[in-house]
Amino acid sequence: MGDGVGTGLDLPLDKVLVGDCIALMRQLPPASVHAIFADPPYNLQLKGDLRRPDDSLVDGVDEAWDRFDDLAAYDAFTHEWLTEARRVLRKDGTIWVIGSYHNIFRLGTALQDLGFWVLNDVIWRKANPMPNFRGRRFTNAHETLIWAARGAESRYRFNYAAMKSLNEEVQMRSDWFIPLCTGAERLRDETGAKLHPTQKPEALLHRVILSCTQPGEVVLDPFLGTGTTAAVARRLGRRYIGLERDPAYAAAAEARIDSVEPLSESAALVTAGKREQKRIPFGHLVERGLVPAGTVLVDRGRRWQAVVAADGSIRCGRAQGSIHQVGALVQEAPSCNGWAFWHVEQPGGRLRVLDEFRVALQGEG
Amino acid sequence: MGDGVGTGLDLPLDKVLVGDCIALMRQLPPASVHAIFADPPYNLQLKGDLRRPDDSLVDGVDEAWDRFDDLAAYDAFTHEWLTEARRVLRKDGTIWVIGSYHNIFRLGTALQDLGFWVLNDVIWRKANPMPNFRGRRFTNAHETLIWAARGAESRYRFNYAAMKSLNEEVQMRSDWFIPLCTGAERLRDETGAKLHPTQKPEALLHRVILSCTQPGEVVLDPFLGTGTTAAVARRLGRRYIGLERDPAYAAAAEARIDSVEPLSESAALVTAGKREQKRIPFGHLVERGLVPAGTVLVDRGRRWQAVVAADGSIRCGRAQGSIHQVGALVQEAPSCNGWAFWHVEQPGGRLRVLDEFRVALQGEG
DNA sequence: AGGACCGTTGAATCGTACG
DNA sequence: ACGTACGATTCAACGGTCC
Known part of the structure; x- marks a missing residue:
């Protein structure tokens, strides 16, 4: 020893x-x-x-x-x-x-x-x-x-x-x-x-x-x-x-x-x-100011609109919930991919789908 | 201030x-x-x-x-x-x-x-x-x-x-x-x-x-x-x-x-x-006829059933008490959230959980 | 065989309103 | 202050079973 x-x-x-x-x-x-x-x-x-x-x-x-x-x-x-x-x-x-x-x-x-x-x-x-x-x-x-x-x-x-x-x-x-x-x-x-x-x-x-x-x-x-x-x-x-x-x-x-x-x-x-798997909650985009609270979301045909709350929920009329829940609710569909359904109006009138905001964070650990 | x-x-x-x-x-x-x-x-x-x-x-x-x-x-x-x-x-x-x-x-x-x-x-x-x-x-x-x-x-x-x-x-x-x-x-x-x-x-x-x-x-x-x-x-x-x-x-x-x-x-x-939401006694649903006295409640697996009394208590065999007490009793559990445990049979055989009936009164002062 | 489904479990400071 | 009754609350991994 x-x-x-x-x-x-x-x-x-x-x-x-x-x-x-x-x-x-x-x-x-x-x-x-x-x-x-x-x-x-x-x-x-x-x-x-x-x-x-x-x-x-x-x-x-x-x-x-x-x-x-x-x-x-x-x-x-x-x-x-x-x-x-x-x-x-x-x-x-x-x-x-x-x-x-x-x-x-x-x-x-x-x-x-x-x-x-x-x-x-x-x-x-x-x-x-x-x-x-x-x-x-x-x-x-x-x-x-x-x-x-x-x-x-x-x-x-x-x-x-x-x-x-x-x-x-x-x-x-x-x-x-x-x-x-x-x-x-x-x-x-x-x-x-x-x-x-x-x-x-x-x-x-x-x-x-x-x-x-x-x-x-x-x-x-x-x-x-x-x-x-x-x-x-x-x-x-x-x-x-x-x-x-x-x-x-x-x-x-x-x-x-x-x-x-x-x-x-x-x-x-x-x-x-x-x-480690990668999952980006919508709320993180809100916190980070990429889609700030107060932002108005619309669907592609501008039939519905919803307002983003500070906790990442969205509100459309009396309905409040996640982007997925509210998207399903307004369409009366059993489910909805909120990332693809909701859009943000860009200056100039172009719509940008939420999913595009998410890719900005994809690279992060 | x-x-x-x-x-x-x-x-x-x-x-x-x-x-x-x-x-x-x-x-x-x-x-x-x-x-x-x-x-x-x-x-x-x-x-x-x-x-x-x-x-x-x-x-x-x-x-x-x-x-x-x-x-x-x-x-x-x-x-x-x-x-x-x-x-x-x-x-x-x-x-x-x-x-x-x-x-x-x-x-x-x-x-x-x-x-x-x-x-x-x-x-x-x-x-x-x-x-x-x-x-x-x-x-x-x-x-x-x-x-x-x-x-x-x-x-x-x-x-x-x-x-x-x-x-x-x-x-x-x-x-x-x-x-x-x-x-x-x-x-x-x-x-x-x-x-x-x-x-x-x-x-x-x-x-x-x-x-x-x-x-x-x-x-x-x-x-x-x-x-x-x-x-x-x-x-x-x-x-x-x-x-x-x-x-x-x-x-x-x-x-x-x-x-x-x-x-x-x-x-x-x-x-x-x-x-954070207002507490609503089950009895109010009974009074208001949303879940009338006499309604039969069942659990999700239809193992137990209970009858709603006019005062908002429910009865299951010899057991009588609140939706929570009876729910706990039949399951032999220390406690039970009756709102989530009991369901009402809808026309067509679908079950609707009690919690959903409560929502109707949620918005009222 | 393999996918769906289900049961179990892990260093945990784990209520509150009303009478 | 104190007792009682209400009623809110779970995620991922692993292993076993069933079809």
């Missing part, structure tokens, strides 16, 4: 250690790991239960490890584990933490207060998030990762070319579109229940680990859970150290990791990038 | 006030604005002299300020203006703040510490971000907004239906794809130089203001800059209060706001959700 950096302490490489991550990190030599990925408890503070419109119950996070007395207790915990993480991190290593609005501001503040140097915040845009069932907020469709160097002067690693190649030869942006961990990838027990409430998708860890480490380097995960970080690290030819308090999670992680076949180095560079 | 809430202080509506936003907010009556949008400056120089966001030099010129002091000064400033903002915000009002990874964690932590209740963090995904020229990080392609209520118990406003309409009848997510402010929208001086370094796009403010206010309500921007918030508020038929310390920015903002034409009432009128 070569990486002991002259401390006399050996690194427990490619192992899952069961116990409290703070105590376990204290036993690791300083400046010994190249990268850290940490998915700490989010402190969600859920109250009652939540039902879908069909009355089925949402299986939320209700584990003891996610409960803290208050924000101060959460902050104290955060400072403590981040302090050990910083000690264990090599001088030029980097750390990733992930969270939601419940905890990410506490994490970011703690990182900065401890001297870490934020390099990016990265948005995991979920392809298939849970909707907001009550219609009281925006769909919570992302989580935030913070990527930080040990300090402002760190000469950290960033595999720029690998990230660019992952992204069809344009620079990798700070917003990543990746599906949830579902289907066959999701670990389940015999009854079909999920083994861990918050298992992260391997695609996310693939990108994280590939971005900031080289093969053979050491990735530490202080909150290993069911082992996504370690499994991906192993597949990508990295070494790992996984810390996990719950023996059941740790056991599941070990079994999972054992089943992983390390990739050859060339194969490690390939990723199954899910391409 | 009606909204003074009995304080004797008047609200300076539709004005740009020049001065320090903290001092100016102290002169506003408490609980007086419906929404706040804040784009606080992040001018702290991390190398060399330490300056406050208002450009004043922090005392102790000869002192070696380290990173901690930088952050502490920023935190103190943040707490101070957010404290005043919270005082000025109505009980059920909401606040938006925007920032990047340099300051958003400080903002979020301060919001939580002051008792604000985070509703969403929202990602502004930039369509055309500046590339990372050095190739040392991910392209910083987004900024983060935090949307928060004044407190955990606030009954805040969220125009769910309008947001859904803006997004082609799919729930609005927490990641928004909007271009930078460029082209004709970008304010420039005679030489073509940008008037303000971080002018926000109007499309962003359009969505923000539309999501959480009604026409006629008051939007406060403590860091108005060149007036995007006020201009969009005016266009959407909202009132505004803009605070700006730089007289040049304030002057540019005023000129810009003056040139804005408010939308017509019909264009500003946004899709109303069912929650």
Whole structure:
């Protein structure tokens, strides 16, 4: 175990250690790991239960490890584990933490207060998030990762070319579109229940680990859970150290990791990038002023007209709805493609079909 | 100026006030604005002299300020203006703040510490971000907004239906794809130089203001800059209060706001959700003969049927009660929306859902 | 075989008006 | 203030079944 950096302490490489991550990190030599990925408890503070419109119950996070007395207790915990993480991190290593609005501001503040140097915040845009069932907020469709160097002067690693190649030869942006961990990838027990409430998708860890480490380097995960970080690290030819308090999670992680076949180095560079589909809501044209609120729309024969409202709905007499709904309504047709039906009168009397305004936005990501 | 809430202080509506936003907010009556949008400056120089966001030099010129002091000064400033903002915000009002990874964690932590209740963090995904020229990080392609209520118990406003309409009848997510402010929208001086370094796009403010206010309500921007918030508020038929310390920015903002034409009432009128519509008791439909007593109701699958009584209750076997109670009972569900559950058989065998009968009374006073 | 259809599910801080 | 009853509210992916 070569990486002991002259401390006399050996690194427990490619192992899952069961116990409290703070105590376990204290036993690791300083400046010994190249990268850290940490998915700490989010402190969600859920109250009652939540039902879908069909009355089925949402299986939320209700584990003891996610409960803290208050924000101060959460902050104290955060400072403590981040302090050990910083000690264990090599001088030029980097750390990733992930969270939601419940905890990410506490994490970011703690990182900065401890001297870490934020390099990016990265948005995991979920392809298939849970909707907001009550219609009281925006769909919570992302989580935030913070990527930080040990300090402002760190000469950290960033595999720029690998990230660019992952992204069809344009620079990798700070917003990543990746599906949830579902289907066959999701670990389940015999009854079909999920083994861990918050298992992260391997695609996310693939990108994280590939971005900031080289093969053979050491990735530490202080909150290993069911082992996504370690499994991906192993597949990508990295070494790992996984810390996990719950023996059941740790056991599941070990079994999972054992089943992983390390990739050859060339194969490690390939990723199954899910391409994002393009759909442009009419409302976006309104916001952007391309078809401003107040615009009068007419059909090709100028038989009907409608006024565009600020929310992208249109109104024709008492009827209000989407361009498609109102188009169908006035024609008494079962359906209507509003993009082709409605036109904007141009100076000079020419009509321009809505679809032409949409193509102006087609090029955008 | 009606909204003074009995304080004797008047609200300076539709004005740009020049001065320090903290001092100016102290002169506003408490609980007086419906929404706040804040784009606080992040001018702290991390190398060399330490300056406050208002450009004043922090005392102790000869002192070696380290990173901690930088952050502490920023935190103190943040707490101070957010404290005043919270005082000025109505009980059920909401606040938006925007920032990047340099300051958003400080903002979020301060919001939580002051008792604000985070509703969403929202990602502004930039369509055309500046590339990372050095190739040392991910392209910083987004900024983060935090949307928060004044407190955990606030009954805040969220125009769910309008947001859904803006997004082609799919729930609005927490990641928004909007271009930078460029082209004709970008304010420039005679030489073509940008008037303000971080002018926000109007499309962003359009969505923000539309999501959480009604026409006629008051939007406060403590860091108005060149007036995007006020201009969009005016266009959407909202009132505004803009605070700006730089007289040049304030002057540019005023000129810009003056040139804005408010939308017509019909264009500003946004899709109303069912929650906004008047509540109509089922009994009224019975009284009015729209669904006469004796009518047989069935569910969509014709599994259950019930008979309408003269008092608007319905009976299904031995069960009698409201359309909701009986619907829940027969399904053995915890609750039921009777308007959507029960149907009336039409001549020809078609089923018509109760909700459709309600529409006839919707327009009446 | 393959397309249509249906059931399940995911880190969730998910009411409000009226008496 | 507090209790009660009304009644509003979901998207995409995946896997299994049926025809």
